[in-house]
Amino acid sequence: MNRYDVIVVGAGPSGSASARLLAASGVRVLLLDAEAFPRRKPCGESLNPGAVAALGRITGYAHAREAFDFPSSPIQGWRVSNGSASLEAVFPEGQYGAGCRREQVDHWLAEQAGRAGAAFEQRTKAERLIWEGDRVAGVIARSPAGKPMTIRASLVIGSDGLRSVVARSAKVNRYGSLRKAAFTARLNGVLGLNGKVELFTAGDGKVIGLAPIGGGQANMTVVLGSAEAASLADKDRSGLVLREARAVPELAERLRDAEIEGGVLTCGPFDRPVIPHDIAGMVLLGDAAGYYDPLTGQGIYRALRSAELAAPAIVQTLQTRDPEPLRQYRMARQTEFATGTRVQHIIERLSRHPLLWRSALRVIGASSLMTNKLAEIIGDCPKETNTCIPVMKSP
Numbered sequence: 001m002n003r004y005d006v007i008v009v010g011a012g013p014s015g016s017a018s019a020r021l022l023a024a025s026g027v028r029v030l031l032l033d034a035e036a037f038p039r040r041k042p043c044g045e046s047l048n049p050g051a052v053a054a055l056g057r058i059t060g061y062a063h064a065r066e067a068f069d070f071p072s073s074p075i076q077g078w079r080v081s082n083g084s085a086s087l088e089a090v091f092p093e094g095q096y097g098a099g100c101r102r103e104q105v106d107h108w109l110a111e112q113a114g115r116a117g118a119a120f121e122q123r124t125k126a127e128r129l130i131w132e133g134d135r136v137a138g139v140i141a142r143s144p145a146g147k148p149m150t151i152r153a154s155l156v157i158g159s160d161g162l163r164s165v166v167a168r169s170a171k172v173n174r175y176g177s178l179r180k181a182a183f184t185a186r187l188n189g190v191l192g193l194n195g196k197v198e199l200f201t202a203g204d205g206k207v208i209g210l211a212p213i214g215g216g217q218a219n220m221t222v223v224l225g226s227a228e229a230a231s232l233a234d235k236d237r238s239g240l241v242l243r244e245a246r247a248v249p250e251l252a253e254r255l256r257d258a259e260i261e262g263g264v265l266t267c268g269p270f271d272r273p274v275i276p277h278d279i280a281g282m283v284l285l286g287d288a289a290g291y292y293d294p295l296t297g298q299g300i301y302r303a304l305r306s307a308e309l310a311a312p313a314i315v316q317t318l319q320t321r322d323p324e325p326l327r328q329y330r331m332a333r334q335t336e337f338a339t340g341t342r343v344q345h346i347i348e349r350l351s352r353h354p355l356l357w358r359s360a361l362r363v364i365g366a367s368s369l370m371t372n373k374l375a376e377i378i379g380d381c382p383k384e385t386n387t388c389i390p391v392m393k394s395p
């Protein structure tokens with residue numbers, strides 16, 4: 001195997017984005033994924049405006065959605081409802097998100113990483129980290145043929161999602177207290193799709209998300225408490241998803257003739273905090289760096305943005321062997337996501353108390369100032385962002 005500067009474990013948005021940015025700066029990158037691409041991933045499949053803008057910056061396209069070679073649907077905002085109360089939040093003028101199939105956008109981004117020069121090994125599963133003293137020096141992985149592989153590099157990037165092997169092998173991730181699970185499906189024949197992410201909340205933690213993903217299809221994600229979901233998981237999942245959704249009065253008629261295409265994916269729990277750490281030779285990005293709840297649909301933005309924030313720090317650390325830039329990346333990530341994280345926690349907690357939640361929807365929904373601010377926060381609406389990544393000098 002060639003000698004690499006960096007091994008990126010996981011080719012989701014955070015891994016492929018960082019592989020692309022680093023390879024374009026002259027870093028020798030190996031991108032690994034346990035799956036064969038294109039692969040599905042449980043997700044509401046809506047990119048918020050911040051994610052669409054970040055994809056554009058990372059891949060060099062002014063308008064990333066126009067560069068997609070697969071169907072997608074523009075998303076102009078959000079509608080959240082709970083029976084009689086609802087609020088609509090529209091993204092600022094000129095800013096839009098995109099609904100699209102995760103296997104297609106993730107595959108496209110992994111190809112962009114390959115075009116920039118990253119090597120991409122699929123069906124190659126990282127099993128644990130290699131340590132030299134207290135420093136990470138590579139990974140032990142399993143090849144597609146099932147053979148163990150020892151791969152060394154100066155730096156390992158853990159982009160391997162919620163159940164990160166990299167974070168677990170470094171003993172830095174935990175299970176949080178929030179216990180939820182999701183069922184995700186693609187539907188044909190949904191009536192009244194309106195260019196928005198729609199969330200139907202029951203007030204007891206149950207949430208049904210609906211988003212157009214192009215080609216006339218919608219993504220539907222049903223989120224339940226983990227215990228409730230576990231008791232249903234072995235039953236007919238397609239029937240379950242449609243039954244739960246049709247039980248919402250606003251959806252019954254719109255889903256009357258809807259049919260599920262493909263399988264129903266399940267996942268959970270989601271709450272995976274990561275403890276502060278400072279480990280030489282390892283960086284965590286995206287969900288592997290900590291995740292809370294999918295309700296506000298900001299995970300893809302955070303995955304991409306964490307790759308953008310980390311890339312210059314990684315190049316500097318590779319060149320100087322000084323771990324300080326990586327420490328600064330961790331702090332920058334925490335600072336930049338702090339407001340969104342606070343809002344996520346507030347929304348998640350409020351949404352469990354029907355009376356409070358309905359009042360909040362009414363009060364916020366009646367004020368254009370507040371709905372605009374909310375749209376801006378949950379849309380991670382882009383401000384001027386310029387990430388300058390130094391070019392890697394040859395040794």
Ligand SMILES: Cc1cc2nc3c(=O)[nH]c(=O)nc-3n(C[C@H](O)[C@H](O)[C@H](O)COP(=O)(O)OP(=O)(O)OC[C@H]3O[C@@H](n4cnc5c(N)ncnc54)[C@H](O)[C@@H]3O)c2cc1C
Pocket residue numbers: 009010011012013014015032033034035041042043044045046047048051124125126127159160161162163164165182184221267270285286287288294297298299300301303
């Ligand atoms: C139910 C649900 C709905 C969501 N809806 C939305 C939404 O609508 N919008 C939004 O922005 N976010 C949403 N999210 C969050 C979003 O899916 C994640 O935040 C995002 O995918 C994180 O990207 P990532 O690159 O960190 O990890 P992932 O996208 O999870 O990618 C991780 C990759 O690592 C690979 N991998 C895992 N383990 C290994 C291993 N040991 N070796 C090699 N490869 C490995 C996996 O195969 C995968 O390809 C949702 C999440 C959930 C659970």
